[in-house]
Amino acid sequence: MGEEFSILPLELDNVSFEAGGKRLIKDLSHTFETALRTVIIGPNGAGKSLLLRLCHGLIGASAGRIVWHGAGDRDPAPYQGMVFQRPIMLRRSVAANVDYALALRGIRRRQRPVLVDEALVHTGLKRFARQPARLLSFGEQQKLALARVWALKPQILFLDEPTASLDPTATHTVEEIIAAFHAAGTRIVLTTHDLGQARRLADEVLFLHRGRLLEKAPAARFFAKPGNDLAEAFIRGELLWWRRGIDRREKPAGEKAID
Numbered sequence: 001m002g003e004e005f006s007i008l009p010l011e012l013d014n015v016s017f018e019a020g021g022k023r024l025i026k027d028l029s030h031t032f033e034t035a036l037r038t039v040i041i042g043p044n045g046a047g048k049s050l051l052l053r054l055c056h057g058l059i060g061a062s063a064g065r066i067v068w069h070g071a072g073d074r075d076p077a078p079y080q081g082m083v084f085q086r087p088i089m090l091r092r093s094v095a096a097n098v099d100y101a102l103a104l105r106g107i108r109r110r111q112r113p114v115l116v117d118e119a120l121v122h123t124g125l126k127r128f129a130r131q132p133a134r135l136l137s138f139g140e141q142q143k144l145a146l147a148r149v150w151a152l153k154p155q156i157l158f159l160d161e162p163t164a165s166l167d168p169t170a171t172h173t174v175e176e177i178i179a180a181f182h183a184a185g186t187r188i189v190l191t192t193h194d195l196g197q198a199r200r201l202a203d204e205v206l207f208l209h210r211g212r213l214l215e216k217a218p219a220a221r222f223f224a225k226p227g228n229d230l231a232e233a234f235i236r237g238e239l240l241w242w243r244r245g246i247d248r249r250e251k252p253a254g255e256k257a258i259d
């Protein structure tokens with residue numbers, strides 16, 4: 001935000017990730033363009049969190065390439081933020097948690113208080129500023145995680161199920177904060193199990209299943225009629241277990257094995 005250049009687009013070219021002798025992400029290619037909000041959906045264990053971690057550079061690809069096309073010679077890491085499903089708070093005050101994130105980023109001490117204040121106001125946490133972060137409720141901790149990245153003004157923000165354990169009011173607030181990031185020019189990439197949230201926030205949808213990207217589509221088209229039948233079953237709320245080939249004879253005629 002505020003810079004002339006962008007590290008985007010982000011291209012994944014035939015990316016695979018292996019661990020424990022298993023291929024957990026399989027030949028995944030996608031370009032995250034500059035101006036879209038991407039929502040990644042798929043069943044538990046599909047590889048959504050791994051995909052975010054690969055994009056954010058927390059784990060390395062076993063094969064394929066991950067390229068930040070706009071970064072040039074710059075390290076893309078400082079221009080990215082990530083919010084995890086379970087936020088990790090320092091044993092310090094709410095304000096000190098945000099301050100620490102800024103200090104880590106090398107922002108000078110005298111510049112930090114105003115940025116901390118702005119981030120806390122923005123996320124509705126100002127009244128908790130002096131309180132120990134560990135005393136915050138789960139939903140408030142998630143907002144603090146957002147306040148920490150807000151202060152850093154990332155060009156792209158990865159969010160892994162940011163509202164998974166939140167009540168409807170807290171979910172709404174977090175969605176508003178995400179919308180504010182978007183309005184301020186931050187690229188959003190988010191995973192969710194909340195299909196209503198996916199409809200509200202997505203410009204494009206990626207559907208992952210068992211480590212494969214089975215569909216990518218503009219959100220309106222995806223929700224009107226997914227092209228992939230597993231994606232369609234998923235958004236209808238049908239379980240996918242019977243398609244795993246537990247008993248291949250029971251598969252509907254014409255169904256193709258997916259791996």
Ligand SMILES: Nc1ncnc2c1ncn2[C@@H]1O[C@H](COP(=O)(O)OP(=O)(O)OP(=O)(O)O)[C@@H](O)[C@H]1O
Pocket residue numbers: 019020024042043044045046047048049050051
């Ligand atoms: N380091 C690892 N070693 C072995 N297996 C792993 C490792 N990390 C993840 N996995 C496996 O990879 C698969 C994908 O995991 P991932 O956490 O990305 O799924 P997910 O789509 O985020 O699921 P959920 O919706 O439950 O969060 C899972 O089966 C998981 O057990």
Ligand SMILES: [Mg+2]
Pocket residue numbers: 048049050160
């Ligand atoms: Mg996950």
